[in-house]
Amino acid sequence: MEIDLLGIKIVINxxxxxxxxxxxxxxxxxxxxxxxxxxxxxRILKFANFYTLKKxxxxxSLLPSPFxxxxxxxxxxxxxxxxTESIQVSIVRPVANTxxxxxxxxxxxxxxxxxxxxxxxxxxxxxxxxxxQLPGASKLCVIKFSDxxxxxxxxxxxxxxxxxxxxxxxxxxxxxxxxxxxxxFTASGILRESEKQRFLIIITDGExxxxxxxxxxxxxxxxxxxxxxTVGIGITNETKxxxxxLEKVAKRKGIEFSFPKLDEKGLRKISEExxxxxxxxxxxxxxxxxxxxxxxxxxxxxxxxxYYVLLFISILIAxxxxxxxxxxxx
Numbered sequence: 001m002e003i004d005l006l007g008i009k010i011v012i013n014x015x016x017x018x019x020x021x022x023x024x025x026x027x028x029x030x031x032x033x034x035x036x037x038x039x040x041x042x043r044i045l046k047f048a049n050f051y052t053l054k055k056x057x058x059x060x061s062l063l064p065s066p067f068x069x070x071x072x073x074x075x076x077x078x079x080x081x082x083x084t085e086s087i088q089v090s091i092v093r094p095v096a097n098t099x100x101x102x103x104x105x106x107x108x109x110x111x112x113x114x115x116x117x118x119x120x121x122x123x124x125x126x127x128x129x130x131x132x133q134l135p136g137a138s139k140l141c142v143i144k145f146s147d148x149x150x151x152x153x154x155x156x157x158x159x160x161x162x163x164x165x166x167x168x169x170x171x172x173x174x175x176x177x178x179x180x181x182x183x184x185f186t187a188s189g190i191l192r193e194s195e196k197q198r199f200l201i202i203i204t205d206g207e208x209x210x211x212x213x214x215x216x217x218x219x220x221x222x223x224x225x226x227x228x229x230t231v232g233i234g235i236t237n238e239t240k241x242x243x244x245x246l247e248k249v250a251k252r253k254g255i256e257f258s259f260p261k262l263d264e265k266g267l268r269k270i271s272e273e274x275x276x277x278x279x280x281x282x283x284x285x286x287x288x289x290x291x292x293x294x295x296x297x298x299x300x301x302x303x304x305x306x307y308y309v310l311l312f313i314s315i316l317i318a319x320x321x322x323x324x325x326x327x328x329x330x
Contacts, residue, residue: 011088012081022080029076033069075316099139099155099194102127103183105204106172107146115284119233120171122284123203127166130291131159141190142166146175147210149182155193177210181217184228188220198226201294205233207263214266221274228274229294230267234282
């Protein structure tokens with residue numbers, strides 16, 4: 001079972017045998033509470049001024065509050081989960097000690113208006129917002145690629161320079177391909193200067209059909225310990241309809257028309273072989289989430305059973321005193 005709460009991820013993994021033991025313990029707690037209530041009733045009835053107390057406080061106030069039972073059940077459950085190491089807590093936080101290289105596809109298809117106002121402009125806007133979330137110690141570099149890859153900045157802490165280069169990016173309307181392998185080679189040459197963890201983020205809507213061999217590029221990235229995240233910009237439903245219409249028109253006129261397709265399989269392979277992740281996006285929200293997920297990670301917080309057992313017992317005693325003083329029996 002997984003619970004996500006304000007950036008904290010709680011995973012409970014309870015084997016059947018442990019679950020049976022927990023149910024038995026909770027049963028004992030409930031039985032003890034019922035026995036305590038019955039014994040309390042018997043003592044109350046023997047009390048000389050029972051009817052006077054009942055008139056003043058009410059009969060229920062003379063018995064233990066159900067809040068005590070609920071609190072005990074929760075506390076026993078938590079103690080059991082910690083003691084049996086059946087609970088894991090992770091916290092989501094920005095990655096640290098990492099430098100990034102951003103490779104942006106500037107081939108003609110990035111002018112498609114299925115993202116507002118078009119793919120390239122929306123990609124730029126999303127990246128600029130993403131940069132604002134980066135840890136201050138992370139260096140950045142920017143590469144643009146179509147049928148060739150061109151570095152726009154060195155690896156730098158100067159986010160002002162990075163943002164200016166991204167804002168001034170335009171599509172290479174005369175380009176005739178998408179050189180993803182070339183972009184990886186170029187990024188590898190820049191990121192080798194980094195003494196931190198090295199991330200390459202490739203944003204594209206196509207496939208590797210120009211420049212250097214992708215297999216050799218992957219080998220270069222692995223040799224440089226570069227983790228590659230790929231963001232594939234997919235075709236929206238509106239664009240699919242437009243492409244179908246264009247294909248029909250081209251077919252009637254006897255013209256061969258083939259719209260470039262996103263190579264999901266190839267991009268996924270690039271990421272998986274380098275330890276990264278592939279994101280397939282088909283709308284603005286998914287694009288933003290993909291970029292956000294690149295700079296956050298789940299870090300497990302180790303739970304020291306002895307420490308937490310003592311902590312929970314202390315909380316139990318304090319809460320029981322508070323609740324009993326407020327809702328407990330006389």
